[in-house]
Amino acid sequence: MKRNHTGFTLIELLAVVMIIAMLTSVALPQYRKSVQRAESMEALVNLRTIFDAAKRYRSANSEAPMKLNGLDVSFFDADTPEASSFNIGNYHYAFSDWGVSACRISGSGSYANTYCLDMYYTYRLGDTKYKDLLICASKSQKYSWLCDSLKTDELPDGTAVIGTELD
Incomplete structure (x- = not known):
């Protein structure tokens, strides 16, 4: 008497689960980094739009x-x-007499240990004067890679700088 067994053995299922777990452990951190980068690019576009309107x-x-x-300009999702x-998405935007800033809001509602994108109308660093300067300042190692990926130059303290030199 011959029996036909259909289906998978426990070992085969375990092997598939292990392969999926390994792929997930590699892909998930890269996915999170990509999402953070996309969010920062959205904030940068919003900041630049607000900054240009402010100018x-x-x-x-x-x-x-x-x-x-x-x-x-107007943003339908600006809370106040x-x-x-005001807040737009996960970023807190603020006006000042020197320019406009956007800081990442953490899950707890604070932006103390995240990063900020600051756009200055003019900014003097030593003997160099910049126009429309963007400074990305990270307050934690978690986001320092993001500021590094944006920079075209850096300040002596390592702060990322993107701007037009006037002098």
Whole structure:
């Protein structure tokens, strides 16, 4: 009497699960890094859009804007556009007289140990004056790779710099 066995053995299933686990352990960190990079690029595009609108406002009104309302751009997901600082997605944006900044918000709602993208109208470092300068400053090792991937130059403390030199 011959028996036909169909299906998989426990060893075969275990081997498949182990292979999937190994692939996941390699792919997941790269996936997270890609997601973080995509989010930072979105924040950089938003920051640049806000910064360009702020420069136009500053040129027309002889003063820096202090809120999103009044600029010639709008973001449907900005939580408080009438305030001097607001959130869009996982980033906290703030206006100041020197420019605009965007800081990554951590899961706890803080941006103390993340990174910030700061755009300056003008910035002087030693004898060099920059126009439309972007500085990426990371407050933790977790995000330092991200600032390193954006930089075209760096400050003496290692802070990433992207900007146009005037002098």
